[in-house]
Amino acid sequence: MKKILPSLLPYLLLSLLVVMWGSAFAALKVSLTSIPHLWVMSLRLMIGSLTIAIVFLLMKKRLPMTLEFWKWSLIIGILGFSVPFSIIAWGAQYIPSSLVAILMGANPIITLILAYFLLPNSSLSFRMAVGVLLGLLGIILLVGFGNFSSDLYQFQFIYGQLAVLTGTFSFALASILLKNSPQEHSFERALGSLICGSAIGLLLAYFFSDTSLILSNISFKSLVSIILLGIFPTGIATVIWFKVIALKGPVFLALVNYLIPVWALILGIFLLNEKINFIIGFGLILITIGVWMIEKRIN
Numbered sequence: 001m002k003k004i005l006p007s008l009l010p011y012l013l014l015s016l017l018v019v020m021w022g023s024a025f026a027a028l029k030v031s032l033t034s035i036p037h038l039w040v041m042s043l044r045l046m047i048g049s050l051t052i053a054i055v056f057l058l059m060k061k062r063l064p065m066t067l068e069f070w071k072w073s074l075i076i077g078i079l080g081f082s083v084p085f086s087i088i089a090w091g092a093q094y095i096p097s098s099l100v101a102i103l104m105g106a107n108p109i110i111t112l113i114l115a116y117f118l119l120p121n122s123s124l125s126f127r128m129a130v131g132v133l134l135g136l137l138g139i140i141l142l143v144g145f146g147n148f149s150s151d152l153y154q155f156q157f158i159y160g161q162l163a164v165l166t167g168t169f170s171f172a173l174a175s176i177l178l179k180n181s182p183q184e185h186s187f188e189r190a191l192g193s194l195i196c197g198s199a200i201g202l203l204l205a206y207f208f209s210d211t212s213l214i215l216s217n218i219s220f221k222s223l224v225s226i227i228l229l230g231i232f233p234t235g236i237a238t239v240i241w242f243k244v245i246a247l248k249g250p251v252f253l254a255l256v257n258y259l260i261p262v263w264a265l266i267l268g269i270f271l272l273n274e275k276i277n278f279i280i281g282f283g284l285i286l287i288t289i290g291v292w293m294i295e296k297r298i299n
Contacts, residue, residue: 010248013240017256020240022263024233025100028092030225037089039213040226042198042205045081047230048238049194056191063188070196072181073189077196080174084167085197086204091163094156101260103164105140108132110172111250118176119250127293135290138282175250178242190242194235262287 031040056063063069092100109132116123181189205213244253 010244010252013244013247014253014256014259017237017240017244017253018259018263020233020237021256022260024229025092027225027229027233028089031222031229032089032093034217034219034222035226036205036209036211036213037093038086038201038205038209039211040089040229041082041085042201043226044230044234045085045194045198045201047227048234049191049198051231051235052191052194052239056187061188063192068182069189069192072178073192074196076174076178076181076189076193077198078200079170079177080193081197082200082204084171084174086167086201087163087170088167091160091167094160095164100164103161104168104260105136106165107168107172108135108255110169111175111253114172114176115250119179131290131293133290134286134293138286138290172250175241175245175253178245179250187239187242190239194238259287 028040031044035043088100088104112128112132241253
């Protein structure tokens with residue numbers, strides 16, 4: 001039993017990330033209805049920082065005050081939080097949330113390529129490449145082609161897609177750099193990165209947001225959504241993100257992008273009475289095969 005639990009821990013943590021990050025798309029959409037996108041990014045980071053800080057204080061821990069620690073916290077805070085959260089939130093205003101999920105599904109491809117060039121002893125085998133492509137094809141089939149409407153050639157629609165891809169690249173790069181960073185103080189660095197990301201995010205929102213944050217204009221649904229978005233997909237999920245990378249690496253973490261649409265499908269079937277069809281079933285099969293091909297090479 002003692003040997004089984006450590007081997008299952010990365011998969012249990014990955015499942016938690018799927019639930020938290022998979023639920024973030026709906027919360028993000030609701031938050032954007034009455035909160036400007038840069039303020040959505042800033043508020044979720046500040047709430048996430050506060051969440052981890054409370055746990056941190058209860059555990060009676062202290063943040064390291066070394067230059068090395070804060071250097072890496074600043075790098076991850078910018079590339080892993082303030083940049084992708086702001087760009088993806090902006091892009092999500094102009095494209096469907098399901099299309100956001102498809103575009104973020106490019107994360108494993110980007111992560112594998114970056115890992116090949118930036119991580120020592122990292123290889124990009126034909127088997128892994130095929131697994132990634134099969135998984136990405138499965139995501140496209142799972143979400144469906146109905147989202148690709150006649151708005152495809154409108155500038156905002158195209159810019160929205162490019163923004164989400166840019167944010168995805170930034171997040172993948174942060175995961176690679178995090179693997180290269182010192183692995184001690186991972187919990188502390190999660191809080192440090194959120195603090196740095198919050199500071200940068202607040203500056204971006206204050207100086208570059210087209211719309212001021214007016215509390216009276218925020219709807220109750222948006223308020224609840226941004227609080228949940230900050231506590232779970234941002235705060236708690238950050239600690240899990242650091243832990244998964246430390247245990248299995250960024251390529252394993254990238255598999256979460258295949259499983260998030262699966263979680264969304266499960267919620268749709270059991271909560272919204274949505275039905276599964278042949279294309280969705282075939283997409284799930286492709287995702288399963290793709291995950292198996294990549295994960296088999298990681299172990």
